[in-house]
Amino acid sequence: MHFTLTFSCPDKPGIVAAVSTALADKGADILETHQFSDRTAHRLFMRLAFTTPASMEDIRACLEPVRTEFNMTMRLHDAAVLPRLIIMVSKFDHALLNLLYQVRVNWLRAEIVTIVSNHQDSAATAAQAGIPYYYWPVNKDNKAEQEDRLRALVSETKADLIVLARYMQVLSDAFSTEMSGRIINIHHSFLPSFKGARPYHQAFARGVKLIGATAHYVTPDLDEGPIIEQETARVTHSLSAEDYVAAGRSIESQVLARAVKLHVEQRVMLNGHRTIIFS
Template identity: 65%
Template sequence: MAEAPIATYVLTLSCVDRPGIVAAVTTELAELGANIAESNQFWDRGTGRFFMRIAFTAPVGVTREGVERAIEPVISRFDVKTRVIDAAVRPKIVVMVSKFDHALRHLLYQIHVGWMDAEVVAVVSNHEEARRIAEIEGIPFHHLPVGKDTKAEQEEKLLAIVRDTGADLVVLARYMQVLSDSLSKRLFGKVINIHHSFLPSFKGAKPYHQAHERGVKLIGATAHYVTPDLDEGPIIEQETERVTHAMTADDLVAAGRDIESRVLARAVKLHVESRVMLNGHKTVVFA
């Protein structure tokens, strides 16, 4: 006998911590006939805030809107900020890249092999180098060269691409342009950057060369949300690798490419699976 079809959803919530939140949420889900597959909670003692992520299945007749209506009493009672995601809907991503394409290629590969469940709906670049990759993949390519007098115009075009594609996330896969304060604010929480350094050390340009000059023994990469403050957005994922005095700056760059690709892919996967929650200048990551 075939199993009845089910729907899968992810519910995230945050609020001031109070007794009874988990019980209230799970009670409402139980009333819908939901079955919890995964549950994570975190109480930030410093801020007094509570964070929760629940992945659950429900009878196929239960819609996302139905889940939202069911938890309205919880929202009212605990002043909860919530989000319900239909796990069957693939998140849409716009990837921005300049001349270095290693992070873009790695993202596409991880989607191809099924490790990441997402769809790249556009590749945007201020150079032409990535056009061939996009064309091979059948992804629309948008060449938006950025100059001092064209930055505002090109950012408006980017916003139009995000709107027209219905993109949920913009990924800066070694996009070597700084987004304006205005754009960073408008897309806050929806833009992930890979910084080729272990933040907060060596911000800005040529961090590997800065690291080489300082004789570091560890290099790394940091994936973070973009904010108006350059390279200071909430951190999602990081990784380091040991290096030696015998390595040149170019050796560090080469080693860094691998780290950057891995860190960015993990951060994007965490985001599209709704495992990252903003907590002021920090993040709560339910890995």
């Protein structure tokens, strides 16, 4: 069986040796390892990919004494189990289409269990892909009700991650907190610049020479969640605000797909308001 182990703990000598010894006792063959020691926080972050004839229950049991001794926050993932995604989209579908393609060609090893939208525009796309589609219009009067439906859908589908692929509704503070670390948004600017609505038009008004896109975890603070991935493109004075929007579509699609891939492969670890990326 193929597993991925991630953990963080207060940094001190003997941690790596203890984990490696415990895994070796179960016949593990370590295929990949990354580690980072935050000297400011005095905390160690580590990711290991390994194969072993042992079951997940056996691995958990052998690691439990190590986890307790070093006060670890630990996660063990069976690589054979595909993460389950809910994709949320509004009118612009470029990021959704790229995610569907990357899953289809197996570059992104995940299962899209449903697509949710506040518009009907992507219903045909979902039908063609054989994915259930939920059209849930949102307004100020039904926002809480629709979030309750989304909460129930996460439970019903056993979704591991919600991906906001240009979903142009702000989730409530309560839902964002409840789903902390399980919602990824693509924002169409190089954060922390140009937060909020119409960032390309904000960038055009300021005459910037670089535009970009940022994939980040959703928190109650709008567009301020921990950043997973970013990319930029050069623009000039000769371009219009609409040209900025057009140039940004491919950046957004690529950045979001890379961020989701990093997440589902257990390569992202939260370190306060920052992320550790083991790419």
